[in-house]
Amino acid sequence: MSALPSLPESTSTPLPIADAWTRFITARHAGEFSEAWLILLCEKFPSVQQAAVLVESNDGQNYVPIAVWPSADAQMASLGTAVQRALTERRVVAQPSPDDEETLHVATPITAHDQIRGAVVLAMPASGAPLALLLRELHWSSAWLSNLLGKRDHDMAVSAHRRSLGVLEAVAVALRHEHFQQALFDACNDLRQRFDGSRAALALVDRGELNLAALSEAATFEKASPLVQAYAAAMAEACDLAQTVETGTDTEDAAHFRAHAALLERTGAARVVSIPVTAQARCIAVLTIERTQPEAFTAEDRQWLDTFCGLLSPIVAQRTHAERSSLQRFRDEGERMLAAIVGPRHLVWKAASAAVALLLALLILVPVDYRVSAKTVTEGEIQRVVAAPYEGFLAAGYVRAGDTVSKGQTMAQLDDHDLRVEQARWSSERDQYDNKLREAMAGHDLTAIQVVSAQLREAQAQLDLLDDKLARAKVLAPYDGVVVSGDLSQQVGTPLEAGKKLFEVAPLHSYRVILQVDERDIAQMERGQHGRLVMNGLSGRSMPFTVGRIMPVATAQDGRNFYRVEARLAQDANVLLPGMEGVGKVEIGKRKLGWVLLHTTFDWIRMTLWTWGL
Incomplete structure (x- = not known):
C-alpha cells in the first residue's frame, strides 16, 4: 500500500491567515476544507516546514494527498515512512527523517467510525520544536478532519444505498x-x-x-x-x-x-x-x-x-x-460432451469415448460368419404307414413307438376266429358243390353242370379271400426301421376299421432335417447352403447338413410365421432318432459384426415406421 506517492512540484503560494479562515468556513468540498485546515495549522506553528493531509482512495487500496503545505515537491516522498508506520501501528509517530536527522517527521492517523480513513504528516526541525504543543493541537483539531471523513463515508454510504436501490429496481424490472x-x-x-x-x-x-x-x-x-x-x-x-x-x-x-x-x-x-x-x-x-x-x-x-x-x-x-429450444439443448449438450472428450481433464469421459469408438470400429469393420438359427426336428427320409388290412378285432399288439423292428416282424395280431369259422363253412360248401358237379357230369345234365360249376367257383373264391385275410391277420413290418408312432398295447379287443393307421415306421439311419426358419430370415436361405445341427440330447456333438428344399408355405406358431426348410445330413448318424429336436444353424456368409447384432432391430424399426406411414 502506497502511503504517500510523489507529487509534482507546485508554484502555489500559501493563503493569508484571514483568507484561510474564510475558506475554512465556506469550503464546499473536502479538498478546499482540508487545505484551509492545513494552512491554519501551519500558520500557528511556524516551525513546520512541510505538511500534508492524506485520505483513503475510493478503491481502498492506498492513501492519496488531498492537501499539501506549502507546496507539493519531490522531497515530500520522504514523509511516506512516517505515514506508513502511523497507519500500521494506528498511533502517533514522531521519528527522524531518513534523509536528514535534523528534521523530525510527525504523523498521526485520522479515524472515522473506528476506521482509519486518513493521516496528517508534518516535517519540522528536530531541535527546539514545540512537539508537545503540536501534538495537542493535532489531537484537538483533527476532529475537524474526522468529522469531514465521517461525513464523506456517510455520503458514500447514502450514494451506495441509493445506487443499490436503483439497481435492484432495474433488476426487478428485468425479472x-x-x-x-x-x-x-x-x-x-x-x-x-x-x-x-x-x-x-x-x-x-x-x-x-x-x-x-x-x-x-x-x-x-x-x-x-x-x-x-x-x-x-x-x-x-x-x-x-x-x-x-x-x-x-x-x-x-x-x-x-x-x-x-x-x-x-x-x-x-x-x-x-x-x-x-x-x-x-x-x-x-x-x-x-x-x-x-x-x-x-x-x-x-x-x-x-x-x-x-x-x-x-x-x-x-x-x-x-x-x-433454449430442444435443438439448441441437444447441440449444447453435444458440444459439452465433445469438449469433455477432446479438452483437458475428464479422464473418465475420454476412456468411455475410446471404448465406444473401439466398439463402433469393431461393429463396422470386423467381418464375422453370419448364420441363421432355426428350430430343428428330424424325420425319417421315408415313413410307411402300417394300416389294418380288414375290419376285425385287435388280438394283440407287440410293438410301440420307439421300438426297432425288422422286416417281416409281427407288429400286431388281429383276431382270426371268425375268419376260420367262415373258412370251414365255405370249405364244406365247396366240397358239396364238387360232389354235385360230379353227379351232374355223370348224368350228362348240361344245365346242372353249368349251375353247379358257378357255385363251385364262388365257394373257391370265398375260400381264397379268407386264406388271404388269414395270411394278413398278422401285421408285419415292411422293412427294417423304427416305430415312429402307434401304441396298441392298451387297445386289445377293440374293433378296427379297414385301412385304419396302426403304426408309422421310418427306416433306420436315413433321416432328413426339418428347419423351422423365421419369415424374417427366409430371404437369405438358398438351396445348397451348408450348416450344422446340434440336437438337445446330443449337445456335445454337431452334425453337418445341406439345405435341400425350401417349402413356400408358411405355418403360424406362437404368433410368428415359420417356413419349412428340408435339409439332408451329410453323413449317416446312427445315434439319431425320428422326432428329435435341436437347433440348426445355416451358414449364410460373411457379414459385419454390427449388422449381425443389430439388423433385426433395424428391420423392426423400418417396419414400424412404415406402419405409421413415415
Missing part, C-alpha cells in the same frame, strides 16, 4: 416477466428513462454472434434495417474490445471507435456508452445507451451501470439457458 424478450424490452425502457437517454438497446451474444434483442420504445424491429445493423456493429466493437466504450460527437477519441461514431452519425445522438455484460470472463451481452445531450456520463452513472450489468449477467445467462 418480472415470464418471457425474457419482454423483460429485456422493459429493462431498456427503464434505463432510457433513468439516464435521460434518447434510446437504450441490449444485444445478446450467441456462439460468437451478436444479435440485437431489445430496443427501447420499439416492441418490434427489422433486424436487417440499417439502424439495427449500426447498433449491432457498435455493440460488437465494445464486445471485441472487452471494455466499456463511451464517446461523443465532441470528443477526440471518436475516431478510435468507428462503429460508435457511425452509430452517432446515423441516430443524431451526441453521446453513447456501450457496456459489455460478462459471465466467467466471456461477453454474453452488450448494453448501449444514447443521449442527445453532449454531457458525459458521470462516474456515479458509470458505477451504477457497472453494478447493474454485474447483476444482469447471471440473469441473462440463466434465462437464455432456460429458454
Whole structure:
C-alpha cells in the first residue's frame, strides 16, 4: 500500500491567515476544507516546514494527498515512512527523517467510525520544536478532519444505498416477466428513462454472434434495417474490445471507435456508452445507451451501470439457458460432451469415448460368419404307414413307438376266429358243390353242370379271400426301421376299421432335417447352403447338413410365421432318432459384426415406421 506517492512540484503560494479562515468556513468540498485546515495549522506553528493531509482512495487500496503545505515537491516522498508506520501501528509517530536527522517527521492517523480513513504528516526541525504543543493541537483539531471523513463515508454510504436501490429496481424490472424478450424490452425502457437517454438497446451474444434483442420504445424491429445493423456493429466493437466504450460527437477519441461514431452519425445522438455484460470472463451481452445531450456520463452513472450489468449477467445467462429450444439443448449438450472428450481433464469421459469408438470400429469393420438359427426336428427320409388290412378285432399288439423292428416282424395280431369259422363253412360248401358237379357230369345234365360249376367257383373264391385275410391277420413290418408312432398295447379287443393307421415306421439311419426358419430370415436361405445341427440330447456333438428344399408355405406358431426348410445330413448318424429336436444353424456368409447384432432391430424399426406411414 502506497502511503504517500510523489507529487509534482507546485508554484502555489500559501493563503493569508484571514483568507484561510474564510475558506475554512465556506469550503464546499473536502479538498478546499482540508487545505484551509492545513494552512491554519501551519500558520500557528511556524516551525513546520512541510505538511500534508492524506485520505483513503475510493478503491481502498492506498492513501492519496488531498492537501499539501506549502507546496507539493519531490522531497515530500520522504514523509511516506512516517505515514506508513502511523497507519500500521494506528498511533502517533514522531521519528527522524531518513534523509536528514535534523528534521523530525510527525504523523498521526485520522479515524472515522473506528476506521482509519486518513493521516496528517508534518516535517519540522528536530531541535527546539514545540512537539508537545503540536501534538495537542493535532489531537484537538483533527476532529475537524474526522468529522469531514465521517461525513464523506456517510455520503458514500447514502450514494451506495441509493445506487443499490436503483439497481435492484432495474433488476426487478428485468425479472418480472415470464418471457425474457419482454423483460429485456422493459429493462431498456427503464434505463432510457433513468439516464435521460434518447434510446437504450441490449444485444445478446450467441456462439460468437451478436444479435440485437431489445430496443427501447420499439416492441418490434427489422433486424436487417440499417439502424439495427449500426447498433449491432457498435455493440460488437465494445464486445471485441472487452471494455466499456463511451464517446461523443465532441470528443477526440471518436475516431478510435468507428462503429460508435457511425452509430452517432446515423441516430443524431451526441453521446453513447456501450457496456459489455460478462459471465466467467466471456461477453454474453452488450448494453448501449444514447443521449442527445453532449454531457458525459458521470462516474456515479458509470458505477451504477457497472453494478447493474454485474447483476444482469447471471440473469441473462440463466434465462437464455432456460429458454433454449430442444435443438439448441441437444447441440449444447453435444458440444459439452465433445469438449469433455477432446479438452483437458475428464479422464473418465475420454476412456468411455475410446471404448465406444473401439466398439463402433469393431461393429463396422470386423467381418464375422453370419448364420441363421432355426428350430430343428428330424424325420425319417421315408415313413410307411402300417394300416389294418380288414375290419376285425385287435388280438394283440407287440410293438410301440420307439421300438426297432425288422422286416417281416409281427407288429400286431388281429383276431382270426371268425375268419376260420367262415373258412370251414365255405370249405364244406365247396366240397358239396364238387360232389354235385360230379353227379351232374355223370348224368350228362348240361344245365346242372353249368349251375353247379358257378357255385363251385364262388365257394373257391370265398375260400381264397379268407386264406388271404388269414395270411394278413398278422401285421408285419415292411422293412427294417423304427416305430415312429402307434401304441396298441392298451387297445386289445377293440374293433378296427379297414385301412385304419396302426403304426408309422421310418427306416433306420436315413433321416432328413426339418428347419423351422423365421419369415424374417427366409430371404437369405438358398438351396445348397451348408450348416450344422446340434440336437438337445446330443449337445456335445454337431452334425453337418445341406439345405435341400425350401417349402413356400408358411405355418403360424406362437404368433410368428415359420417356413419349412428340408435339409439332408451329410453323413449317416446312427445315434439319431425320428422326432428329435435341436437347433440348426445355416451358414449364410460373411457379414459385419454390427449388422449381425443389430439388423433385426433395424428391420423392426423400418417396419414400424412404415406402419405409421413415415
